[in-house]
Amino acid sequence: MSFSQGDPFGRGGAGGSGGSGGSTPDWAALAEESERKRASKRRWLMIGGGALATVAVAGIVAVAVVSENGDPEDKPSQSLPTPEDLPSSPPQPEPTFEKELPPAPPQDYLKNPEKDKAPLDTGTLFPDTTITVNGREYTREAVDSTKKCTASAQGDLGPVLEKNDCREMFRATFVRDGLAFTLGIAVFDSEKxxxxxxxxxxxxxxxxxxxxVPTYCRTVVCRTxxxxxxxxxxxxxxGHTDGKPAGDDDEPAKQVAVDGSNYGYSRLIDRGERQAAADASAG
Incomplete structure (x- = not known):
């Protein structure tokens, strides 16, 4: 198929409008060519549409992936589990203090006649023939007890004991290096x-x-x-067993008197502790 250069649509030259001198267009060929172009265009549109569809699918997949595996900031915050969410621990045995409580203070027994029921005599108060107080050793030489407290007192102590209803007096004498002490433990109804x-x-x-130990501290100064x-x-x-006075500057005699008092105090504490421990074991 050929066209004149003067008319891209196959018409005649400027001298005529389609006279016998110009060529006639091949309409069938033009229709065929037009159809071929339209088919080609539809094919490219379909290919392009398919590409767009593929991109859209890929985008959806990508969004889904980000939604599941995005940054921690995009995820909902996680709260700590409540006590109800935690697994319950296995039951534990209840503690018992029946045998583990410390015994009551010894003073609780020593001040209360209703609780202070242990045997009370020279054997329980002064059980040892040899004692050591602060590293100093003493030997027991005599023991005594009486329910008439004034009989074991001298000077003005007797009236004080009687006024406050002294029930019994226990005494023991210990000696060391020519110095002796007599310890007296008096029993009353109350701490008051x-x-x-x-x-x-x-x-x-x-x-x-x-x-x-001879008679001592009857007519000379002694420490009390x-x-x-x-x-x-x-x-x-x-004081001194040889009758020597124990004046204010007699430090050895003072020390012996203090040792005797400390020994008596420790014997009473031991008495209270033993009774408290026995009650704790029995309870």
Whole structure:
């Protein structure tokens, strides 16, 4: 198929409008060509549409992936589990304190006659023939007890004991290197009575002789102490067994008197502790 250069649509030249001198267009060929172009265009559109569809699918997939595996900031915040969410722990045995509680303080027994029921005699108060106090060793030489407390007192101590209803007096004498002390432990009905005797104290318990200890501290100056614990009063008198006075500057005699008081105090604490421990074991 050929066209004249003067008319792209196959018409005649400028001299005529389609006269016998120009060529006639091949309409069938033109229709065929037009159809071929339209088919080609539809094919490219279909290919392009398919590409767009593929991109859209890929985009959807990508969005889905990001939604599941995005940054932690895009995820919902996670709260700590509540106590109800936690697994329950296995049951634990209930603690028992029946045998584990510490015993009551010894003073609880020493001040209460209803609880202070242990045997009370020279054997329980002064059980040892040899004692050591602060590294110093003493030998027991004599023991004594009486329910007439004034009989074991001298000076103005007797009236003080009687006024506060002293029930019994226990005494023991210990000796070391020519120095002796007599420890007196008086028993009262209450802590109040024992404290009153300590406050109104006047010397003193009478020294007790026996064994290798002669009568001492009767007519010369000696050293004395007084104390109370619970319903008990404690008294000591100390001096030289050869009759030498124990004046204010006699430090050895003072030390012996203090050792005697400390020994008596420790014996009472031991008494209270034993009773408290026995009750704790029985309870």
């Amino acid at each position: 009575d024992a404290s009153a005797v300590k406050s109104g104290y006047e010397p003193n318990v009478e020294s007790l002789s026996g064994g290798d 102490t007084v104390n109370s614990l619970g319903r008990y009063g404690l008294f000591t008198i100390s």
